[in-house]
Amino acid sequence: MTIYERLGLRRVINAHGTVTILGGSMMPREVVEAMDEAAKWFVDLPELHRVAGRHIAELIDSPAIEDAAVVCGAAAGLAVATAACVAGTDRAKIRALPHLDWDGARDQVVIQRSHVTGFAQNYCNAGPRLVEVGGTEGATPEEIESAISERTAAVTFLGGELEGNARFPTRTSLAELVALAHARGVPVIVDAAAELPPAEHLRLFSELGADLVIFSGGKGLRGPQASGLILGKHGLVEACRLNNNPHASVGRPMKVGKEEICGLLRAVELYVARDHAADIRQWEAWAQAVLDGVRELDGISGEQFLARGIPQVRLTVDERRAGLSAAALTTRLRDGDPSIWMTHAGDTLTVNPHNLQPGEAEHIVERMSDLLG
CATH class of the missing domain: 3.90.1150.180 (Aspartate Aminotransferase, domain 1)
Incomplete structure (x- = not known):
């Protein structure tokens, strides 16, 4: 029974x-075994985060992806990624969140109104408020550009909205949005929680210029349900780790354990080798x-x-x-x-x-x- x-x-x-x-998806036997192995040792958790993240980035094998951070789910990934864009690696600012009470704090996240789902609240968990632009058909490049200011911490994009795969309307491609944001020195966060398959999405959003891309670990990757993956460059990903468990931060309650980290690592190993x-x-x-x-x-x-x-x-x-x-x-x-x-x-x-x-x-x-x- x-x-x-x-x-x-x-x-x-x-x-x-x-x-x-x-419950997301079914974990393969190998993932369960990796979690079981991880449960039998104590380990330096920050070191495990760094080593596992960089190994995952190597497995994905894209020049656009230098590093990875493991979180306890894609929703947690949105909060942690936003915190990284707001506070960076500054320990005092990390401890201050979600209160953005320092001079020059970037306290806004720009999002297309057509991309505001129930999960968009997670951007606000780090402190910023959403600046919604456009209408039911999405936002034009001009509308997005006019919304970006010195207060903008990040611009967001739903990963499923690539041409031919739209579930929420957009009038601005990801490549266009990246160019607009980067011209103002603002990073782009892509919510790609459920965007596997197709397998090429694991690299595509980063290769189109997104700074931080978040996937669920427990959907297409078939890893632990309570896991998620943030992909990006070393600097911002390190900021994600510092804004995440086990550090005192907004990510501290979103605990991902050694078992989930090792389980997700094994899931990525299997996914990149999968037929x-x-x-x-x-x-x-x-x-x-x-x-x-x-x-x-x-x-x-x-x-x-x-x-x-x-x-x-x-x-x-x-x-x-x-x-x-x-x-x-x-x-x-x-x-x-x-x-x-x-x-x-x-x-x-x-x-x-x-x-x-x-x-x-x-x-x-x-x-x-x-x-x-």
Whole structure:
């Protein structure tokens, strides 16, 4: 009996994605073993942070990435990266945060209004306030440029908004935004928490000029759920470390332990050596299995599409013919045992195979057949 069964919890079939609410992703056995090894020694934690970060940067192997800092998640990474831009390596300023009460303090972060998500609050945790620019379609280069001032600590960008991969609108490319910010001596922070796959994103945002790029450790990298990664140049990354645990700083409560650091290091080792084309073939096969399986269900039509590098399935529910609305079907799938989670929007359900395990695509079809057959 598993620990979850002892607690009376149901297993979840995750066709929703690498979302925190479901635990992110599954760690490979090698990552679990690395965490187990790390738990058996005491270690100088600041030294481990430095050595592991530089090893991770070497593994990624891009001239644009000199160093890395491990944090306890991508949200923590946004706060720590902002603190680094505000306070740098000045110990007095680091201790003062989130109070920006010294002369000349940079107390603003510029962000496109269309990029303000629930996670944007983390920029403010270090002290600055957000300066929102543009409208629902994003901000123009002129709007961003006019918002940058001597008070600007950083300009931010959501990593998913590259051409052809937009989930939140932008009217300014990352390269344009970098040029505008750097012309004023202001660093650029990219929130790339969920932007793996595709694998090339691990290097791309830094190579486009971003100063600090933040990834979740527990999503596409398949590392510990309570881990995140900040990539950048030595100077700013060292500032991130000083604004992070175990130092007295705004990052001190966002503790990442030796186990998470070693687990994420091992996850990156595996990720850069991984056969990503084989992953795509497997996801395509599971997506096709779902499509083939629901083909005979009355009131359900489906199509395969590509989103963020992952082949996915969009199922459209005709309530009149199916006898259930998409919302009701979503609820019944989640209420079963195991609980099946998909993404629901309007009259559609989306099956994301990123986190599926062998046999689960077939189980999804079986459950839908039971509910609609």
